Amino acid sequence: MTHPPVSFDPATGLGLLRTTHSLYALRVGQDGSPRHVYWGAPLTGSEVAALPEAQPPTGSSFDADAAPDELGIQTGARFGPAGLQVRFSDGVRGAQWRFDGHGVEDDGTLRIHLADRVYPLAAALCYRVRGDTDVIERWTEVTHTGTDAADDHQGGPGRGPLAVERCDSASWTLPHRADYRLSHLVGGWSSEFQLRRDRLPVAETVLTSRRGVTSHQANPWLALDDGTADEERGEVWSTALYWSGSWRITLSRDPVGRTTWSGGFGHEGVSWTLEPGQRLCTPVFAGLYSPSGFGAASRSWHRHIRSHVLPRPDEDRPVLYNSWEATAFDVSESGQRELATIAADLGAELFVLDDGWFGARRNDRAGLGDWTPSPDVFPRGLRPLADEVRRLGMRFGLWVEPEMVNADSDLYREHPEWVVHAPTRQATELRNQLMLNLGRPDAAEWVLRTLDGLVREYGVDYLKWDANRVVTEAGWSGHRDPDRLWIDHTRAVYAIMDRLRGDHPGLRVEACAGGGGRADLGVLARTDEIWTSDNTDPVDRLGIQHGFSQLFPAQAMSAWVTDSPNAITGRATPLRFRFHVAMAGALGLGGDLTALTDREKAETAALVAEYKEIRGLVQHGDQYRLTGEGGVRGVHYAARDGSEHVVIACCPMSRFGRPPVPLVLPGLRADARYEEPAGEMVHDGALLTTRGLDLGLPGGDYASRVIRLRRL
Ligand code: GLA
Numbered sequence: 062m063t064h065p066p067v068s069f070d071p072a073t074g075l076g077l078l079r080t081t082h083s084l085y086a087l088r089v090g091q092d093g094s095p096r097h098v099y100w101g102a103p104l105t106g107s108e109v110a111a112l113p114e115a116q117p118p119t120g121s122s123f124d125a126d127a128a129p130d131e132l133g134i135q136t137g138a139r140f141g142p143a144g145l146q147v148r149f150s151d152g153v154r155g156a157q158w159r160f161d162g163h164g165v166e167d168d169g170t171l172r173i174h175l176a177d178r179v180y181p182l183a184a185a186l187c188y189r190v191r192g193d194t195d196v197i198e199r200w201t202e203v204t205h206t207g208t209d210a211a212d213d214h215q216g217g218p219g220r221g222p223l224a225v226e227r228c229d230s231a232s233w234t235l236p237h238r239a240d241y242r243l244s245h246l247v248g249g250w251s252s253e254f255q256l257r258r259d260r261l262p263v264a265e266t267v268l269t270s271r272r273g274v275t276s277h278q279a280n281p282w283l284a285l286d287d288g289t290a291d292e293e294r295g296e297v298w299s300t301a302l303y304w305s306g307s308w309r310i311t312l313s314r315d316p317v318g319r320t321t322w323s324g325g326f327g328h329e330g331v332s333w334t335l336e337p338g339q340r341l342c343t344p345v346f347a348g349l350y351s352p353s354g355f356g357a358a359s360r361s362w363h364r365h366i367r368s369h370v371l372p373r374p375d376e377d378r379p380v381l382y383n384s385w386e387a388t389a390f391d392v393s394e395s396g397q398r399e400l401a402t403i404a405a406d407l408g409a410e411l412f413v414l415d416d417g418w419f420g421a422r423r424n425d426r427a428g429l430g431d432w433t434p435s436p437d438v439f440p441r442g443l444r445p446l447a448d449e450v451r452r453l454g455m456r457f458g459l460w461v462e463p464e465m466v467n468a469d470s471d472l473y474r475e476h477p478e479w480v481v482h483a484p485t486r487q488a489t490e491l492r493n494q495l496m497l498n499l500g501r502p503d504a505a506e507w508v509l510r511t512l513d514g515l516v517r518e519y520g521v522d523y524l525k526w527d528a529n530r531v532v533t534e535a536g537w538s539g540h541r542d543p544d545r546l547w548i549d550h551t552r553a554v555y556a557i558m559d560r561l562r563g564d565h566p567g568l569r570v571e572a573c574a575g576g577g578g579r580a581d582l583g584v585l586a587r588t589d590e591i592w593t594s595d596n597t598d599p600v601d602r603l604g605i606q607h608g609f610s611q612l613f614p615a616q617a618m619s620a621w622v623t624d625s626p627n628a629i630t631g632r633a634t635p636l637r638f639r640f641h642v643a644m645a646g647a648l649g650l651g652g653d654l655t656a657l658t659d660r661e662k663a664e665t666a667a668l669v670a671e672y673k674e675i676r677g678l679v680q681h682g683d684q685y686r687l688t689g690e691g692g693v694r695g696v697h698y699a700a701r702d703g704s705e706h707v708v709i710a711c712c713p714m715s716r717f718g719r720p721p722v723p724l725v726l727p728g729l730r731a732d733a734r735y736e737e738p739a740g741e742m743v744h745d746g747a748l749l750t751t752r753g754l755d756l757g758l759p760g761g762d763y764a765s766r767v768i769r770l771r772r773l
C-alpha cells in the first residue's frame with residue numbers, strides 16, 4: 062500500500078512525513094503543542110499505530126520530562142533552548158498554544174497552525190517532502206494577528222508591537238542512543254570546511270555566525286550519529302540551513318540522554334518587531350535521515366540540491382580561467398587579452414576578469430563601489446576585451462563585490478548613509494572597506510541597476526559575486542526596527558540575484574566571500590558554483606574539498622589549478638597533481654598562463670581535455686568519498702545508471718616507500734565486471750568492492766591518478 066508523503070490525522074493529532082528511506086512523525090498534544098515522536102527508518106502501519114503519545118510535561122518539580130517540542134516555546138516546564146522567543150507588548154514572554162487546524166498542500170507541504178491562547182500571535186510550523194529525495198524541508202511563519210496597535214486597551218493584552226527575540230526554522234530530535242557524535246565544519250579564511258567529528262557533550266553546543274554572512278568559521282550544516290557510523294554504514298541524521306546571513310544552531314544533549322537541536326537565522330541578542338498584521342517567515346532548515354553512513358547522507362543531499370536547490374543543475378559547469386592570481390590588481394587590457402588568448406588555447410570555456418578593472422581600484426584601498434571600467438586600465442571600456450574573449454570562443458565573466466564600498470570611493474562620498482554602521486560608532490574597516498546596508502531599498506535598487514547595467518552593456522555571462530568583509534557596528538539609523546538589517550540585507554542580496562537571473566536567463570553566478578565564506582543552500586538556490594577557498598594549494602584543498610562535499614555536490618565546487626609554489630602556502634607541487642585534485646570539482650585555471658613553458662602548456666591542454674571527458678561523471682554522478690591507508694584520498698564518481706565510473710586518487714606524501722594499499726570501491730556492483738578503457742584491464746566487481754582497486758601510483762610525494770572504469 063502506498064502512503065501519501067504527508068498526512069495529518071486531526072483525531073489523533075499525528076502528522077506523518079514519508080520519504081523513500083525515512084519516516085518522520087510528530088503529534089499535536091492535548092495541550093496544543095506539536096511534539097516530536099519519531100525520525101528514522103520507515104515503519105509498518107501497526108508500528109505507526111503504536112507510536113507513543115507525545116507526552117506533555119509531567120514529573121516531579123525538578124525533573125519534569127516531556128517529549129521535545131517541534132519548536133521550543135518559553136512557557137510550561139520547558140528549560141531547554143527555545144526556538145521561538147517572543148515578548149508581547151505588555152512584557153509577557155513566551156507562547157502558549159492552542160491547535161488551530163492544519164493544511165496539506167499538493168506540493169507535499171504540511172502546515173500545522175497554532176494560535177496563542179491569549180495573545181494575538183499565530184504560528185505555522187511548515188514541513189515539505191518532495192517525493193524524490195529523503196530531505197524534509199521545514200520552516201516557521203509567525204504572525205501578529207492583532208489589527209491595530211491602538212486597540213491595546215480594548216482587544217485584550219499585548220495588542221501592540223511584538224518583539225521576536227528568536228524565531229527558529231525548526232527544532233529536530235534524535236531517537237535515544239547510547240552516545241551521540243557531532244560532525245560539523247569549521248575553519249577560517251583559506252582553511253574553510255574542515256570536517257570535525259566530536260563527541261557531543263552533555264551540554265548545550267552552539268554553532269553560529271554573528272558576522273552577517275554564513276562565515277568561514279562555521280557552516281550551518283551538521284550531522285549526528287551514535288559514534289559508530291562511517292562512510293558506508295550507520296544511521297546518520299543531518300540538517301542544513303538555507304541562509305547566508307548570521308545564524309545560530311543550538312544543540313542540546315541532556316543528562317537523560319536526549320539530543321535535540323534548534324536552528325534558524327540571526328544570532329543571539331538581535332530581535333525583530335512585528336506590528337499588528339505583520340508576518341515573519343524563516344528560511345528553510347532541512348533535514349534528512351540516512352541508514353547507510355555519511356557517504357549516503359551526502360549523496361542524498363547532493364541529489365536534493367540537484368533536484369530542488371540549484372537553478373541549473375543539468376548544465377555542465379564550464380572550465381573557466383580567472384585572472385586574479387596572475388595579475389592581482391595589476392590589470393591591463395593587453396595583459397588580459399594575452400591571458401585570454403592562452404586560456405582559450407588551453408581549452409578554457411569562460412574567461413573571468415577579476416578585481417581591479419573599475420574606478421580607482423588599483424589596490425584594495427580605493428574604488429570599491431564605483432563600477433565603471435577604469436579609464437586608466439580600459440581606456441576603450443570593457444567592450445573590446447569582452448568581444449575578444451567571445452571571438453576566442455569563450456564566455457565573458459566579471460568579478461563584482463556589490464555589497465561593499467571603500468571609504469575612498471565616489472559612491473561613499475555620495476552616500477555615506479548607505480553603510481551598515483551606526484553613525485555614532487567608529488566604523489571598523491576590514492580589508493579597507495565598509496559594507497552597504499542593502500536592507501535599504503534605495504541602496505538595493507542602486508545595486509540592482511548597476512549590475513543590470515554591467516550585464517547588459519558587456520553581455521556578461523557570469524558574475525563572480527564576492528563579499529570581502531563581515532558586519533561590525535551594525536546600525537540602521539532612523540529605522541524603527543534596526544536589527545532588521547540582519548535579515549533584510551541577506552534577503553536583498555537574494556532578491557537582486559533572483560531578479561538578475563530572471564531578467565538575464567543566460568547569466569550564471571559564482572558565490573564567493575573571500576573564498577568560501579558564503580556557502581549554504583540559501584545562496585546556492587540562486588548561484589551555480591561556490592568559490593570554495595582562496596587557498597588553492599592542492600594538499601590543503603583535499604581536506605577543504607572533503608569537508609565541502611559533506612553537503613555540496615561537486616558541480617558547485619569551484620576548483621582552480623594555480624601556480625606552483627602556491628601563493629598562500631609556498632608549497633611546490635607537480636602540475637598533474639594540482640590538476641587531479643581540482644578535477645574532482647568544477648575545474649578552473651587560475652595561474653599566470655604567460656609563465657607556462659611550452660611543455661606545461663601541452664600538459665595543461667591535455668589535462669583540460671581529459672577533464673572534459675570525465676566532467677559529466679564528476680558534475681552529475683553519484684559521489685563516493687574513499688579513504689585508503691597511507692594518506693591516499695580518493696573520490697569515485699559513478700554515472701547514475703552505474704555504467705561509467707571515474708576514480709581520482711591522490712597521495713600527497715609517500716610513506717616508508719610503500720605503495721598505497723588498494724582503494725575499496727563500495728559504489729560498484731559486486732556481481733558486475735568493469736574494464737579500464739585506458740589499460741584494457743578487466744576487474745571483478747566482487748574484488749573491487751572488497752579487496753579494492755590497485756592504484757598503480759608512482760612512488761614519491763604528490764602521486765595521483767585518474768582511473769576510468771566501464772561496466773561490461
Ligand atoms: C577575494 C576572492 C578572491 C579574489 C579577491 C579579489 O579574496 O576570494 O578570489 O576575487 O577577493 O580582491
